[in-house]
Amino acid sequence: MDIPPILELRGITKRYPNGTLANDNISLSVRKGEIHALVGENGAGKTTLMKILYGLEQPDSGQILLGGTPATIAHPEAAIRLGIGMVHQHFMLVPSLTVAENVVLGREPTRGVGVIEEAAETRITRELSEQYGLHVDPAARVDVVPVGERQRVEILKTLYRGAEILILDEPTAVLTPQETDDLFRAIRALVASGKTVIFITHKLREVKAISDNVTVIRRGRVIRTMPTADVTEEEIARLMVGRDVLEHTSKDAFTPGIAMLETQGLNYVTPEGKRALRDIALTLHAGEILGVAGVEGNGQTELVEVLAGLLPPAAGMICIVGHDVTALGTRGRREAGIAHIPEDRLALGLAADASIMENLIVDRYYRVPFSRFGFLRRRAEEANARTAIADYDVRTPSAQVPARALSGGNMQKLVVARELSSHPKILLAAQPTRGVDVGASELVHRQLIAARDAGAAVLLVSADLGEVLTLSDRLVVMYNGEIVAHFTDVPALTEEELGYYMLGVKRQPASSGQPPAN
């Protein structure tokens, strides 16, 4: 133990101005060549810790030591110079530039005064790509490149800047099982060539699959750091949440009722002219959860938004309990019984600067008891907020706080609270646990099942295969705007099998005349 660890955090403490103690005396040590997993609920403080490490935040007290030497990281510039590279959960690539241009962005190889050498860009990218086994096409435009490759581009960016320590934030959130395997292979290769990898994840299965050590953070404190081999997933989950977490959510066998929502020949064309939905036909029955699996970008987003009334279909018909609602807008659909948990809660599900109270009534403010004669009744608004906060365990100092102040998991709980409290007939849930911690995910899953048991028809769109396999009574797979598979025996499905359909490798032949999903 003579060589100091490549990274050490000692007593890192950070309190936000609103009083939250995000990091409470956190100490962590990572050896060179280690793969270290950091797990914890949203709001536990791991995001803050990584921000401190990357120079996006400053600790109130504590030390960061790199290779034994104390370091001050005032800005991401400093972090990069010190060899720390970060791959964020939401990629920061310029879609209209090529892979090579993105890799060198900000530090382009130049000849003379500011003239970019394009050949050098390509050469550098290719060399890095081969050196670390991260296959990319340097000349491809980023916006047409699949998600897995985009992630590799992000990793190459950090390597180009000389990163020795790579921080990966939720790297597998958007990947298929096959792509996840590719990523893990790449991580092992990176580590073999001397890099150190820290990755933040909620997926305990992956922690077990790839990490050497795991640190559990809860409420700003390190609960424990241990070798991954010494713990089970259940034990990690328990440490994260502080109690037994029933992630194997049980549900009764379903007896589907009447057809709540039917759609035939649904087509949607994006403003750019791309045909995002091709002749989709679906039926949702009361008391069932229909899962929609698929890699993002294959039409799932459009499907949900067309059903919700946010996007106009180019062709096709949508019926709710027999009534044609195709011509109705969002309010009409909501009044017909649709509720919608959107995949991007900040863009669609919430007004970040409006208060929690105001966010909770957007679908009902015009009705009694929330308003009368055009005037809002504040008391009803407040009571509604109190109930939602209590019932869904939303952690917030008050209902007046802007929604922006909440953590990701609590924001999602807020959205779920609002959508479910309208007792919908049909619930559209798109990526309902994305970026959400274990505790909140569990709550969301329980609520989805409860809604289904109460007779709602639930459409669950998710890129998280575990989630979609656990919760769905029936399952369809979308690829390239079409439904390419339909499964009624979900427990028998494996993630591997699903992966093939998701990648378009396999495809169920549509029965003659019958729409594939019914």
Next chain:
Amino acid sequence: MNRRAVLIEVLRVAIVIVVALVLSFVVILIISKEPGDAFKQFITGPLANRNRQGNWLVQATALTFTGLSVALVFQARQFALGAEGQLYLGGLAAGFVALYLPGSAWVVAIVAFLAAALAGFLYGLIPGYLKAYFGANEIVSTLMLNAIATAGYAFILVRYLRIAGGNYSASFTVFGSTGRMRPLIEGTQVSAVIFLALVLAVGVHVLLYHTTFGYELRMSGFNLRFAEYGGIDVRRTITLAMGLSGMVAGIAGAGLILGSFGRVNPQPSNGYGLDGIVVALLARNYPLATIPAALFYSYLRVGADVMGQNTDVPFEMANVIQGIIILLISADALTRWLRVRRSNRAGQAGRDTLELPTPAAPQTITSTQTTPTASEVSD
């Protein structure tokens, strides 16, 4: 809104004002041979006599109206700059009523204000409708409509309203010898319109924060896609918001024509329309705050006018200060610096949790019920 947020906002405005005044003093120092006297005229000028005090209040009243008008649309995150044109048309409508409607002073006044409100409302609906249903950029449309309104006003005035005898304006007879509404303060133009401004400020506040329409407007301003997702008819909301904003600006015009001039004046507005933007910015788009903001800003205008008349510093100083204020008040960096002074940067993802809606990038609307147009949603 919690107390801390209010405090920070007040502090922010106060700092901006102080800095602007300091900078303006520096400029005066440079260009004036007697800077001390010039600055003294600037700061104390408006209070020197009744005439100037009245001027101050009259300008403040007009600026309250236009400030409210702009605050309304800014809360909806629409960059509609049509207050000037709406003011002109409102003034014209009021003028018509005052000239041709028989009846007592009270009746005429009330009908005139209603006519002005209607004229402003309709004129405001135009850019609103164009924006909401066609995605027409409201900055461009309102500025052009301003030009149309002011030119149309002049045309009608010269062609139809000119009193035979050569005077290029049409005086009212209904209010008395001066033609103006009865002044509250002798020797000034301050009339009951000032109360109307206060009432309207309260009215807009109630509208924004206590009605369903106000909720729709604010949510559309916070996040247009969210409002649509929740079921709000954002097109109708945006259109109406601009209409209401025009209504308030139209009332400003009536107040000036009836209260200040007593006739359909060739130039009823002294830049009140565009200065309404400064007032709204100073008031951070809060209706009740437009009153102190208008009082402050009109004080500056009158002070600069006094200084311009009595010293070697030109009136344009007021524009310089105005520019400095606009630059500073829009600077997000100032707010951030205020927060960093307490501790490190706050909130999720490095964004300020207490950031109030500033008029940032104007929002556009994707169509829901018609075929998708090529408009993006920016936020």
